[in-house]
Amino acid sequence: MDHVDVKRLFFEHFSSLKHKKLPDVPLIPPEHDTSSLFINSGMQPLKPLFMGLQKPPASRLYNSQKCVRTGDIDDVGDNKHLTFFFMLGNWSIGDYGVTEAAQFAYDLLVKKYGMNKNKLWATVFKGDKKLGLGRDDNMFAAWQKIGIPRERIFLADAEEVFWVSGKTGPCGPTSEMHYDFGASKGCGKKSCNPTCDCGRFMEIWNPCVQISYNRNAAGKLTSLKLKSIDAGAGFERIVGVLQGTNDVFTTTIFKPLIQQIEKLSSKNYTHNKKAMRIVADHVRASTFIAGEGVTPARKDQGYVLRRIIRRMVRYSKQLGIDRSGIKQLVRFVIDDFKKEYPYLQRNSKQIAGIIGNEYDNFNKTLEKGSRLLAQLMQTTKGKTLRGVDVFHLYDTYGFPMELTRELAAEKGFKIDENGYEREFAKHREVSKKGQSKKFVSGLADHSEMVIKYHTVNHMLLSALQKVLGPKVTQKGSNLTAERLRFDFNWGEKMTPEQLKKSEDIVNKWIKQDVPVTMEEMSVADAKKAGAQGVFTHKYGAKVKVYTIKGISKEICLGPHVNKTGVLGQFKIVKEKSSSAGVRRIKAVLE
Template identity: 30%
Template sequence: AAAYRPPTLLRHSRTARARSYRGSAPELPAARVRGTFLDFFRKEHGHLLVPSSPVRPRGDPSLLFVNAGMNQFKPILLGTADPRSEMASYRRVTNSQKCVRAGGKHNDLEDVGRDLTHHTFFEMLGNWSFGDYFKEEACRMAWSLLTEHYGIPADRLYVSYFAGDAASGLPADEETRQIWLDIGVPPRRLLPFGLKENFWEMGDSGPCGPCTEIHYDHIGGRDAATLVNTDSPDVVEIWNLVFMQYNREVDQSLLLLPQFSVDTGMGLERLVNILQGKRSNYDTDLFTPLLHAIHQISRVRPYSGRTGAADVGKVDMAYRVVADHIRTLSVCIADGIHPGMSGAELVLRRILRRAVRFCVEVLQTPQGALASLVPTVSHILGDVYPELHREADRVTDIINENEAHFLSSLQQGSRLILRTLNSVDYKHGVFPASVAWSLHRDLGFPLDLVDLMLEERGVQVDRQELDRLITESHKVKLYSDVLNVETLTPVMLDVLSLAELQRLGVPHTDDGLKYQYRLEQGRYVFPACHATVLALYDGQTLVSEVSGGQCCGVILDQTCFYSEQGGQSHDQGYFTRDGLQDVVYSVEEVVLAGGYVIHQVTAADSLKTGDQVQLHLDQVHRLSCMVKHTATHILNFALRKVLGSSVQQRGSHVAADRLRFDFSVKGSLSVSQLQQVERCVNDIISANQIVHSQVLPLQRARSIRGLRTVDEVYPDPVRLVSVGVPVSELLDNQTDTQTSVELCCGTHLLQTGAIEDLVIVSERQQVKGISRIIAVTGQEATRVSIINAQTDVVSQQQRSLLSMLVFSHHAFLRLRFELRLCWRRTAGGKCWWTAWTRTLCR
C-alpha cells in the first residue's frame, strides 16, 4: 500500500455511492479500495501496518502456499513467537496479504475460469487483535468501514453468527448477536448458523472459535435472508470475523485460551467487485487491463464474460484462466517458488501448463505470449508488492523456459502416442495404461490431453489399470516419506502449555552457553553446563514427573545445546542426573518455542522438576556443524562474487556431514564457474580469517552495506556474523572490503582455517531458475579432491556419483543409529524385523 496516498479517508453519501451499485463507471479504483482499508485501521484505530509475507510459508510444512492473512501470525496464536522479535509485541495489526489457493485443502484450481469469482491468487485484507480488543470493537469497526467509509447501503448487508452446537457442548454466540443488534442490524438480517459455517478451526487441534460473517446482496430491495450461505451468486460473503477463544485439544475437547484474539479476512477482489458495481471480479480494474492485453496477443474475439454453454469454444473461460494464472505465476516466482516436480513447485507447474494450453489451444497465441503479460501484472500490483517490479525479468525468463519445455514435451508425447497407436492393432480400442502413465510421470503430459487425443481416434485408456498405477505411485511416495529417517516429529508444546509456563513464572531458557566456546592451542573448548529441570511436557500437558521409557520434552533453566533453526541441525548429546551418573538421557531433538528450549528425550529413568542435570554435548557433531555453517556463509559470498549480485539464497541446510545451499540462477553452472567458486571459498579458508560476531539492534544491523538476509522473522536485537572484517568497521563504513556478512543465529567457527578445504560434489537445477549445491569439507573434501585430480574434467554425473559415495557411509551410520533406537524403544518387540535389526545393530 506504499503507493497509495489519499488525502482523506473516503466518506461517500449513500446517494453518491448508489450510482455505482446500478452499474455505472467505477468510482473507486482497486488501489484506493485497498488503501482505504489499511488507512482506516492504521490511522483511525491504531493498527500496525505489517507487509504481506511471501506466498511461500515460513517454516510451516502443513501448507503448500500462504492461503490466508493469518498464516504469518500463527506463531503468535500458538504462543511460539520469539519473545525478542517484533512479532511478539504485536497487539493491533492490519495488512493486505498475498494468498494462493491451489493444491491441498484449499484448492480452487479446477474451478478457475468456469465461473466469474474463483481465483488461485487473491489478496486478503485483514485486521487482527492479539490480546487487545475483542468482539464488540471488531464488529463496530467492520460495520463502520463498510457502511460509512465505503458507503455500502446497510439494507444490502446480512450478518451470520454461531448458533451453537449441542454435541460439542458449545453455546450459541449470543454476545455477538447482541452486539450486532446494538449496532442496528435488524433481527431479520441476523442469522444463526452451525459449526460448518460459523465456527473456525486452525486444524485438527489448536486455536479456534466462533465467527461472524457479513454478506452482501447484489440485487437489493428485497428480503434475501434465505439465500445466505446457499452459494447463491446474488448473496455473497464479504467479510469473516473470527473470535479465537478456545483451544481444540488432541482429544477434541475445548478449553478456553489464556488470551483471546481476533482474526478477520475480506477478499479484495470481491470487495472491489461490489464497490465498482460489477457482478464479475474479472470486470474490475484488477483484471480488465490483463484481459485487454490477452486480446491484443490472441487471434480470437474480445472477452465478453460468458460462462457455461453460452461460452462457445470456451473462449471467455480461456481469458479468465490465463488472466488468473499469470497473476499467480508472477507472484509465486517473484517470491521464490518456481515450477518443479514436488509440493508447491509441482502445483505451480500445473498452473503454468494449464495456462499454456489455454493460450495455445483456445486463444491461439504465439509461443511467449504468456510471459509477455508479466509487465501488465507488475503495472497492476507492483506498487503495493514491489518485488513484482524488481523480479519482472526473472519471472519472464522462467515462464518462457518452462513454456518451451512443456511445448517440447507435448510434441514428444504426441509422437509417442501416435507411434504406439500405429504399432498395435487396437480393435478393442484400449490404449495401454503404462504408456499413458509414463507420459504423465516422465514428461508431465496431462492425462486429460491423452484422453482427448485418443478420443479423436476412437481409442481410450485402460482406466482400471491406469487407476491402479496412480494408486501404486501414491503408495510408493507414502512409503518413501515413512522411511525418511530425518523427519522425526519433535515434542512441541501447545499454546495452553506455553501460556501455563508463563503464568507459573517459568523463565525463558538461557541458551547463551551455546556461543561461549573458545580456541585454546588450536582446539575448541566448549563450556560445561549444569542445569535444573524447570518443566516437563508429556506430549499433552505439563507434568511434574515422567517415568522410565516415557518420551517427553524437558525445559531447563539453561542449556548449551543448539536448537534447530536457521537451517542448522540441532545439537546431539545427552545429560545425566545428579546422583544417577550411570543413567544416560539421550537428547533426540532440540527445538525452540516461545523462548523455551525443549529437549526431547526418552527417559531412561524417572525424571522430575527440580532435578539437577549435567549436559554432555557431542562436541564432534557440534564442531562439524560449525564448520559447515561458516563454509555456507563463505559459499554464499563466493557465488555472488562469481555470478553477480542477482544471486539470492533460496534455502540451506547445515548438517554434520554436509552442507546444502539453494540459490537463484538462470541455469546450471559451468565447470569453470564451479572451479572459480571453489577457489574463492578456499582462498578465504587458507587465509584463516577471523569470524566476527556481535549482537546489534535489528534496525542498526540492517543499515550495513552488503548485508545478506532471508525471509525470516528476526529477533531484536539480532546476531550478526562477519568473515574477516570486524563488525565495528562495517557499522562505521570504515572499509570498502567486500566480505560475507549475514544475520545469523547459528554457531560458527572463530577462524576459517578449521574448514580445511571445500569441494562442491553436486550442483544441479532443482527447478528452472533454482540451483542446489551440495558440498563437503575437511577430510571428505580432501578425498574428493584426490579423485578429481586423477581426471581432467569431472562431469555433473561424476560429481553426483562422488556425492553418493561420500555420503553412503554417513547414511549407513544414520540408518543403523535409527534402527538401534527403534529396537531399544520397542524393547525387542515381537515383529518380523526384530532379528534383522538385532543383527544390523551389533
C-alpha cells in the same frame, strides 16, 4: 471507486482506530509453520502472537497481505475464485471483541465506501454438538445492534463458519459478511442463503473470527487464555461490489490485464471468460511464486507452481497465445506491481526463466499426452479412467493428476483417484529403495577430504543465500574426495560477478577459522532454533544440528570439520543448468 482508493481508505480507517500497520510477508511460510504450503491468509504469520508465544508490536494491527490458496485452483474460471489474491486484515490481540469488530467493518463498508446497507447479510455460528459449542449469541446480538435485521442474519453450521488455521492450532467461531446481488442473480429457490453457491451472494468480509480455542492433533479444543479477533476482507471482491460487478475480472484490478490478453489473443472476454480468467489469475500467481525463488517440481510449492503454469499454458493455447505472449503477460504483471513489490523487478529475469522453461517442458509433451489421453478415453469401458493410466500420464508426460481430471471431465469421464494414489505410493517406495543404494547424505565416504567438502557445502549454501536471496535452497549434492557438486533452485545462469562474490564470501569465512559445533535435539526444537533442513523426512525423533557460528545452522547427519580454517582455498570451477529451474555448481578445495 478505484481499487487504489479502496485500499487507501481501508488503511486510513484502521489507522484512525489506533491500529498499527504490519508489513506484507513472503508467500512461503517460515520452516516452523507446516500448516500450509503458502501464506493463505493475513493472520497466518501472526499465529505465534495469537497463541501468546510472541509479544505483538501492538494490541491492534492491520495490513494488506498477498495470499495463495491451492484448494481453489480448480475453481478458478468462475466470476470470483482466485488462486492469488490480497487480503485486507485487521486484528485485535486481547483488545476489542466481536461487537467492536463488527461495528468497525460495517462503518467502513457503509459510511466510508458507501455500500448499500440493505444488501448486506451476516452469517452466525449456530453451534455444534461434536465441538461441544452452542449458538454464538454474542455475535448474533452484535449484528442486530448494528442494524442488520433478523431476516438477513443466517445461522450456519461449523463447516461454513467455524474457522481453523490448519489440522492443529488456533480456531474458533466466525461470522461472515455477504453482499446480495439480488434474487435475479441466483438460483431462484426460497431456501437460497449466503452459503448457497449460485452466484447471488458474495462473501466480502470475515470481520469476526474469534480466536478462542486451540485444537490438538486429536481434535480436542482447549480455551485460549488470550482471546483475540481476526478479520479478513477479500480486496478483489470488495472492489467488485463497489464497482457494481459480481465478476472480479471486470474490476479495475484485472481489467488492464484482461485487455492485454484480449489484444494478444485477438479474442474478446465476453465469449472467452473461463480461459481468460484462468490465464489472468495464473499468470499473477506464477509470477509472484516464481519471484520468491520457487521452481517447478514434483512436490510441495514446486508442484503447485508447475500445476498452475501448466494449466495456464493449456488455456493460453486455447486462446492462441504463444510463449512470447506469456512472456509479455508476465512482464505486464511485474510492471503493474513493481512499485509495491520491487523484488519482482529485481528478479524479473529469474521469473521469466522459470515460467519460460516450464512452458517449454510442458509444450514438448502436451500434444503427445493429450493424444494418449484421448486414446484412453476411447478404449476405456465405462466412464472411469484407471489410476495406473492416470499415473502413467503424470510420470511420463508430466500431466498433473488434476489436469487429467479436468480434461477428462470435459468429456464426461472420471478418474480413479484412489488407484492413482496407490500407483504413486508404489513409485515413491521404489524411489526410496533406489536412494538407499546411493551415497548417504551425498557423501561418497567419510574420508578427510569428503568431510571437508561436506562442511564447505553448508557454507556455499549460506553464501548463495546472501548473494541471490534467502529463498535459495539446496536441491541435491554429491561429494567425493576430488570435488563438490551442489544443486540449488535458481532460474537463470549466474553472472561471473555473482559467482566471484559467492566464492569470496566462502573464502572469507574459511580464513576466519570459525568453529563448527554439533548439538542433538528434536526436529521441532531444531526448527525453532532456525536450523535449515533438506532431507528432514528421513530423520528420527532426534536430529543432529551442525552450527558454523554466524554462518550456517543445518539439520545434518554429519560429519564435519571442527574449524573452517582447515578447509584450504575454495574455488568454483563450473556453473551450469541441472534441470528446469535448478542450477549446478562444481567446486574444489585447493
